Amino acid sequence: MTRIVVGDIGGTHCRLAIAELSEGQRPQVEPMRRYRSRELPGLAAAWAKFAAEEGGELPRDAALGVAAPIEGEMLRFMNNDWRIPRHTIADDLGLDRLTLLNDFGAVSHAVSILGRDELIPLCGSEQLPENGVVTVMGPGTGLGVAILDQRDGAVRIIETEASHIGLSPLDPEEEGLADALVARYGRASVERIVSGPGLIDIHRYLGGGEWDPMKAGELWTAAMRGENAIAARALEIFIRCFAAAAGDIALAQGSMGVAITGGLANRIAPLLRAPAFEARFTAKGRYRDRMQRTAVVLATTEEPGLLGAAVAFQREHKA
Incomplete structure (x- = not known):
């Protein structure tokens, strides 16, 4: 058995946990600890706090999913001020082995091992294809997107930045929203809308006024409960x-x-x-039939980024 630290380092929170790996078995992830990124100067500080709370020395192997493109000398987040030196991170954290990957690359590794009871059908076919390409995506502080390609038992993960493609408005209301985003940010990307903070921008566009980004959760709650008519309308959009x-x-x-x-x-x-x-997902003109056959499922497992980071380490190091 191998014990490693697994991390899911996002725009709002840094999640860290210990995982136990046994060859040929699904990793077991212990309860995670979560730290607000804005309350700490960087990963090293979160790592030190985690070590102290775990009671001392941490395993010298780790797998970290980071909400940033894994390229260049410095990993830079789109949604917080943390900077991670890519080529010295292992030494900085005192690690012997490190698997470093994009956060939705990690999530895709998790999706590849989930059971059918952890993948709830939403529309289209009820099950993901056993062979071929699966799009893995999810909104949070940003919008993560990756590709899971499974062929004859082999798994390949392709990390992408597809969330930053341009928003494609489909009616006058959405065209007005896109124009408002361009006026405010200089560009209207999918992530500006399809993310946690996106509801704030839609709410503002509909006349709801300014909203504290630190209290975005309250707006989401009001929208889902129907307590705020403008917020509820924003959620529909x-x-x-x-x-x-x-x-x-x-x-x-x-x-x-x-x-x-x-x-x-x-x-x-x-x-x-x-x-x-389902109506919007399948509304692709001549490709409507294909979209109706495309399986759309919801992964219900908690902390897929941590599980996926452990799976990625297991695959890379044959642990």
């Missing part, structure tokens, strides 16, 4: 844009399956199963 983008990305990636993941997606699961989501 969010679902439409999410569905349209998921269909576009699936077509672009050539996938016949889409796995939607994450805590936010699980909170809005009833809306993802509703006809409005």
